[in-house]
Amino acid sequence: LEEQYRQAQKMEAVGQLAGGVAHDFNNLLTVINGYSDIILTMLHAHDPARPMVEAVKRSGDRAADLTRQLLAFGRQQVLQPQVLDLNAVVGETAQMLRRLIGEDVELVTRPGDPLLLVRADPGQVNQVLMNLAVNARDAMPTGGTLTIETRNEVLEAGTAPDGAEMRAGPYVRLSVTDTGTGMTEDVRRHIFEPFFTTKEQGKGTGLGLATVYGIVKQSGGHIEVETVLGHGTTFRVYLPGIGGMTASQSPGESSAPKGAE
Ligand code: ADP
Numbered sequence: 251l252e253e254q255y256r257q258a259q260k261m262e263a264v265g266q267l268a269g270g271v272a273h274d275f276n277n278l279l280t281v282i283n284g285y286s287d288i289i290l291t292m293l294h295a296h297d298p299a300r301p302m303v304e305a306v307k308r309s310g311d312r313a314a315d316l317t318r319q320l321l322a323f324g325r326q327q328v329l330q331p332q333v334l335d336l337n338a339v340v341g342e343t344a345q346m347l348r349r350l351i352g353e354d355v356e357l358v359t360r361p362g363d364p365l366l367l368v369r370a371d372p373g374q375v376n377q378v379l380m381n382l383a384v385n386a387r388d389a390m391p392t393g394g395t396l397t398i399e400t401r402n403e404v405l406e407a408g409t410a411p412d413g414a415e416m417r418a419g420p421y422v423r424l425s426v427t428d429t430g431t432g433m434t435e436d437v438r439r440h441i442f443e444p445f446f447t448t449k450e451q452g453k454g455t456g457l458g459l460a461t462v463y464g465i466v467k468q469s470g471g472h473i474e475v476e477t478v479l480g481h482g483t484t485f486r487v488y489l490p491g492i493g494g495m496t497a498s499q500s501p502g503e504s505s506a507p508k509g510a511e
Contacts, residue, residue: 362401389430
């Protein structure tokens with residue numbers, strides 16, 4: 251719990267810092283990207299300056315992507331939880347995920363139960379899926395299989411894998427499995443920390459799993475990871491099922507993780 255508390259504090263501090271910096275950067279980038287576009291329309295097709303301005307534009311676009319990620323991470327997002335069928339969300343995201351993981355990775359979806367109701371913010375569930383899928387893809391540079399499995403599961407009260415207290419009741423389980431590189435114990439221990447990345451510079455931000463972790467905790471859920479070096483990794487996300495709502499968890503109330511204030 252001590253560890254979890256420190257993690258929450260760290261996330262909040264980093265989030266605020268990142269959000270502030272990203273916001274300022276975003277304003278500067280608006281100028282860079284905006285004027286690059288205008289200059290490009292003024293240049294002839296064979297103007298020698300064109301490739302250079304195009305390079306500025308590409309870097310600007312990439313920087314804008316990064317700041318968007320940072321902003322999403324830092325923002326105290328206003329959640330709009332609604333009743334969702336997780337199968338439907340996976341179904342709607344599947345096409346985008348296929349594009350994301352490329353042709354060498356096969357996507358398999360396994361809806362274990364016909365209906366999987368959770369109360370969650372659809373944008374956030376999407377983000378969890380995308381971040382886990384991007385990591386899975388990066389772990390399978392020569393191809394493999396990405397399996398997304400969903401099912402209802404009733405958990406008993408106890409201690410979650412991350413050390414948090416776990417409420418008994420119905421949950422919906424989302425498993426994302428890859429047949430990739432797996433992780434060493436040393437890497438696994440740090441993956442949810444903001445800015446922890448093993449990817450080469452310019453590839454990873456180290457914010458993907460920290461964001462996933464934040465979202466799962468905000469939703470009152472849990473996340474666990476099982477990994478075998480050289481064989482692959484499974485992330486299991488548990489989101490509280492609808493039946494598990496108690497009176498004190500009415501939709502209007504925020505369910506920020508304890509100790510995050
Ligand atoms: P980033 O993807 O930008 O590096 P993340 O927070 O998403 O940041 O991931 C942190 C690190 O966790 C990755 O750099 C990688 O070392 C490890 N990791 C995450 N997912 C996987 C996976 N599916 N297989 C192997 N390693 C992973």
